[in-house]
Amino acid sequence: MLIESPLDPRDAVLDEICPAGEAWMGTVRKGQTFRIVDLEGNQAVDTLFYNAHDAEERYSATDTIRRQGRLYLTTGSRLISSEGNVMLTITADTCGRHDTLGGACAAESNTVRYALDKRPMHSCRDNFMHALNACGCAHHLGMSKRDITSNINFFMNVPVTPEGRLSFEDGISAPGKYVEMRAEMDVVVLISNCPQLNNPCNAYNPTPIRLLVWDPV
Template identity: 75%
Template sequence: MSEQQLIESTRDPATAVYDFEVPAGEPWLHELKAGQTLRIVDLKGNQAVDTLFYNAADPSERYSAADTVRGQGNIYLTTGSRLRSDQGRVMLTIVADTCGRHDTLGGACAAESNQVRYALDKRPMHNCRDNYLIALAESDYDMGKRDLTGNINFFMNVPVTPEGGLTFEDGISAPGKYVELEAAMDVIVLVSNCPQLNNPCNAYNPTPARMLIWD
């Protein structure tokens, strides 16, 4: 269930057509064309990069955790994982991964979940759901809270207990670890570089993430 496929990339950052550092705790939204490859780099280690994907031609088709898990028979993502949409189509494939395991079940932090999980006074804290909504509101896409669905938590360690529950544990990533995804269709990539301060998903210390794209 947690077999890792550690594969390094041969791509040179100097040849990337796009290179951007997402600040700690901030959102990022970008289109990735079919055939392009996106590398997400965990610059400081154990930073959770909460990510959603949409079909750029029709955003009502979007990444589906259920279809992805069912298609590969594994709740974790690593090299070779094919990310499927809610129509069962492959959106992206992980073609390189130096971390080895990424979460599909833990979801994104929100004001409500922070309050329930931690304390009432945590509700006003900035969170991934807010990041998503801010990025969409500032974009040209006619999208909003109804378009938010189950996301991928790249670099996040969320083991499943024998009883079927989830726990948020110290990360298994490290500075410079990365994951690369090749797009099978034009996709909108929506990221929250998680600002979470209440669990060890990012060592209680949000840090930047680097995004590189190759044609």
């Protein structure tokens, strides 16, 4: 459901750009609102969420899909944790649909899906692992590559075919589209601003995204 936000970027307590193909990791406190902006359009944003006090509790694709009764996320969707708790609620969305099934690209999947010579290409799993090694909050929580689980792909278009297969299609986003969510607990956010060049999820051209956080009004 397309809903615009009343929040003004000039009032944000965090306003950062995540460059094309790079990772970002940070903490959003309970009650704060977090926005991801697709600056140039058709950019997939692979995202994971963790309880900021116990990383064993994290976003669960299975529980989120089951509780919503639908595969795709938009305004009103609640992101459910592995413990059955609501982590975040999507409060505004100008794109309209976000993927829960496509997962994150990796050296192995690039090889299987595309070609052997694609194995060295940068991937979302590489980004996740780099952020976990570099970020102080990940070290504090004792996080490692074992904590990389099934992620959300904001702005990514992954239809399910009548045969039950996934199809990676051209994105449905556009420059300036955004998704906004309210944290229902303190969460650590782990993002790979997808570097994929082999399918149309990024229009074959990864671009930067903008990340904003507001305190509760």
